[in-house]
Amino acid sequence: MGFCYCNSCRHWSGAQVNGFTLWPRSALTILKRAENVATYSRSGRSLRHWCTACGGQLFSELPALTLVDVYAPLIPSLKFEPAVHVHYQETVLPMKDGLPKLKDLPEELGGSGSMLPD
Template sequence: MTTTHKGTCFCGSVEIEVSGTPEGMGYCHCASCRAWSAGPVNAFSLWKPGSVRITNGQDLLGEFSGVPNSVRQFCKKCGGHIMTDHPEWGVTDVFAAVLPSLAFVPGVHVNYAEAVLPMRDGLPKFKDFPAEIGGSGEQVTE
């Protein structure tokens, strides 16, 4: 049986559904994610693109690409952030807060060298990204 999680933008006009298991979950501390989320850190859940589906409000989905490899998507009606496609890595980040039924179990911190909110949780903290996706693979201490 496949697990399905449903969520919406802030006003509920754009509805999203993910199925299966995320490829990974964690926190991003980069300046781009902080600015986009208007917070000190962004909680992500990564999914294969085929596992992510807009079920209502496709016509209200806007896009913005402020940095390479990130196509951020939002509701044009309320501005609510929904997800970010990362085509170079073959994953879509559906913001963890958009999926209320998803048990968020973070496994990693990325771009921790840019952190403005130290988080001492024992998880691996990468200076940038793991080497498998083009980062240095260098970890930093809490």
């Protein structure tokens, strides 16, 4: 889990930074009101899901990685302990917290793996 600063997340979340949690896609099951979950593919790399009843964002699937990003505030039982900042080159809200700041994404997720200073 960590913070993402990419332009796409900021526009989607309506916030300066997005708290993300990544899970295997198989770990997510919609238990109730699945008929209210709508999907939009902005880039083809991710599928955004939101609630048509309240308009709230729910999660984004990353099909190529078989991962799902469930927005941290939507898991009230989760103790949010960020470990990394990603897409920090796009930050509009710099944070000096000593955590690693990746320019984009880790290499294993298709990024450069390059780090930026705190």
